[in-house]
Amino acid sequence: MxxxxxxxxxxxxxxxxxxxxxxxxxxxxxxxxxxxxxxxxxxxxxxxxxxxxxxxxxxxxxxxxxxxxxxxxxxxxxxxxxxxxxxxxxxxxxxxxxxxxxxxxxxxxxxxxxxxxxxxxxxxxxxxxxxxxxxxxxxxxxxxxxxxxxxxxxxxxxxxxxxxxxxxxxxxxxxxxxxxxxxxxxxxxxxxxxxxxxxxxxxxxxxxxxxxxxxxxxxxxxxxxxxxxxxxxxxxxxxxxxxxxxxxxxxxxxxxxxxxxxxxxxxxxxxxxxxxxxxxxxxxxxxxxxxxxxxxxxxRVQDRWHARLYFWLPLLRVLLALLWLGSGVVGWTTSAREVQALAAGGPLGGHAALWLARLTASADLALGALCLLRWRPRLVLGAMLAMLLGYTLGVGLLWPAQWLAPFGGLLKNLPLIAALAILLATQERR
Incomplete structure (x- = not known):
């Protein structure tokens, strides 16, 4: 039939x-x-x-x-x-x-x-x-x-x-x-x-x-x-x-x-x-x-992975969204003087650094909110990953001293990149 x-x-x-x-x-x-x-x-x-x-x-x-x-x-x-x-x-x-x-x-x-x-x-x-x-x-x-x-x-x-x-x-x-x-x-x-x-x-x-x-x-x-x-x-x-x-x-x-x-x-x-x-x-x-x-x-081992990750993956998504929201809030609440001081010795002038900080902070807030709302998760997670890669490579190449900055700010981006890649890879539900 x-x-x-x-x-x-x-x-x-x-x-x-x-x-x-x-x-x-x-x-x-x-x-x-x-x-x-x-x-x-x-x-x-x-x-x-x-x-x-x-x-x-x-x-x-x-x-x-x-x-x-x-x-x-x-x-x-x-x-x-x-x-x-x-x-x-x-x-x-x-x-x-x-x-x-x-x-x-x-x-x-x-x-x-x-x-x-x-x-x-x-x-x-x-x-x-x-x-x-x-x-x-x-x-x-x-x-x-x-x-x-x-x-x-x-x-x-x-x-x-x-x-x-x-x-x-x-x-x-x-x-x-x-x-x-x-x-x-x-x-x-x-x-x-x-x-x-x-x-x-x-x-x-x-x-x-x-x-x-x-x-x-x-x-x-x-x-x-x-x-x-x-x-x-x-x-x-x-x-x-x-x-x-x-x-x-x-x-x-x-x-x-x-x-x-x-x-x-x-x-x-x-x-x-x-x-x-x-x-x-x-x-x-x-x-x-x-x-x-x-x-x-x-x-099989895949069955055990899936069962164990079921609750951790949404928690990871929420935590990354909160991190992006927090980064956006910090980017907007940091004073112009502090931004310019942080940019000293870098490739960008004070005004350009301030403009870039506010722009990326706005993007962080938007992506963090959309991630929490699960709006088109593949698109949002992909944008977050692209933004993080661009920031890490851009700052790391143009301002290599930041790799050795206190608390290893750029180094911490590496596990975040892996976390975002894992979320992207596990978006498929069937």
Whole structure:
């Protein structure tokens, strides 16, 4: 079959694309900008924008020659035009309405397991499911629980790996007693392949869950053992403090830590009593237990690096941003007389040195603020690195005495250059 997959480069979407390809299906990736992902260089990609393609007519040309559609698009956070209403409801509905008009009967929606009262993420997903159910299609809604993979992570799965890798203790809300029923991302892909092979399994909602419901603390300890880290204590975190951290993460961060994730964990993310049996009876799928999936893919040193660096990298970004802001403040508050005294013996005259100091201070303030706000991080970090390199080489060559200045001001730029290069190299999240 020729299958159009939206959100094909996401964490779940990529595993579904891989499973479809392995099963011999021809996959067309519908992604923003029609960019080719290095993981799937041989697969065709067409442009779509789930924030803006809200009309049936936007999707009709993309369904030419398509036999089935799998919608994996989703966002955990709203940002700009990427709203829950657009990405989870309006754009999928337009796509499925186009399927009706084009005669594409099979439509599979990757939704989310949870209670709509937990937040707009789940509520909007379920409203999108209801809109699909009202159409004359052979639709199928799959609602996965906590999805993981031993071969990679993204978003919430990366956060949970990082928690498992913390040294000293694992601070968990209420001690991590919340129950989860994790399923391997590879098994989610197998479920989609099975659904395409069974067109009679239609017009129903199926929960994708693993065979074991377990406390969150046990889930994290299994990952800690897989990573090769030693015994650790569980540190019960009072729920009010956990809620404050989630609110802070929602307000200041752009990662998975937020109120929705905490509410889903508090309630527990498990399927119905007969969810596993129903999955076996309808799709012939028996998902692997967590430990078996981990045993089949031993951890590597890159997994340990990623887990350990997860919290350090954003902290490094914040500290560098504060350094740039501090440098800008100092550059503007240093008096003209002090600037001219510092420039004595250098290649620039007093007025030129003062003008350059104020100019670079303004650039420092702007870049520091943009770095804190995570505005186009690659561009901002690249500008910070270029500025630091230019300053270090320029001053070092034209004013070599500064290498030997008190406290080694220029020498301290060298580890800063390395820190910026590391941040630039780790900006890619998938």
């Amino acid at each position: 020729r299958v159009l997959v939206t959100g094909a480069y996401g964490f779940i979407g990529a595993h579904i694309v891989a499973a479809l390809t392995a099963a011999g299906h021809e996959v067309v990736c519908a992604v923003r900008g029609a960019r080719l992902d290095t993981r799937f260089p041989g697969l065709p990609a067409i442009a779509c924008d789930m924030a803006r393609d809200l009309r049936c007519e936007d999707w009709l040309p993309r369904l030419e020659g398509i036999d089935a559609v799998v919608n994996c698009a989703g966002i955990l956070r709203e940002r700009g035009a990427d709203t829950y209403a657009a990405v989870h409801e309006q754009a999928p509905l337009a796509l499925f309405q186009a399927c009706v008009r084009r005669g594409v009967r099979r439509a599979i929606q990757i939704s989310a397991l949870g209670d709509p009262v937990d937040g707009d993420f789940v509520a909007s997903k379920h409203r999108g499911d209801a809109a699909l159910a009202a159409l004359e299609l052979d639709w199928l809604v799959l609602r996965p629980s906590l999805v993981y993979s031993a071969r990679g992570s993204y978003g919430g799965s990366s956060l949970l790996r990082a928690l498992a890798a913390l040294p000293g203790g694992l601070p968990l809300p209420a001690g991590g007693t919340q129950r989860v029923q994790p399923i391997a991302a590879e098994d989610v892909g197998v479920a989609v392949v099975a659904a395409l092979a069974r067109p009679d399994v239609a017009r129903r909602i199926i929960e994708l869950v693993g065979p074991e419901a377990m406390p969150l603390c046990d889930y994290l300890l299994a990952w800690r053992r897989w990573l090769g880290f030693g015994h650790v204590r569980i540190l019960p975190l009072p729920l009010p403090l956990a809620r404050f951290a989630a609110a802070l993460g929602e307000r200041l961060g752009d990662g998975p830590l937020g109120r929705t994730m905490l509410r889903m964990l508090e309630r527990g993310n498990v399927g119905a009593v007969h969810a596993v049996a129903r999955l076996r009876d309808t799709l012939g799928l028996s998902p692997r237990p967590l430990q078996r999936a981990l045993n089949e893919a031993p951890s």
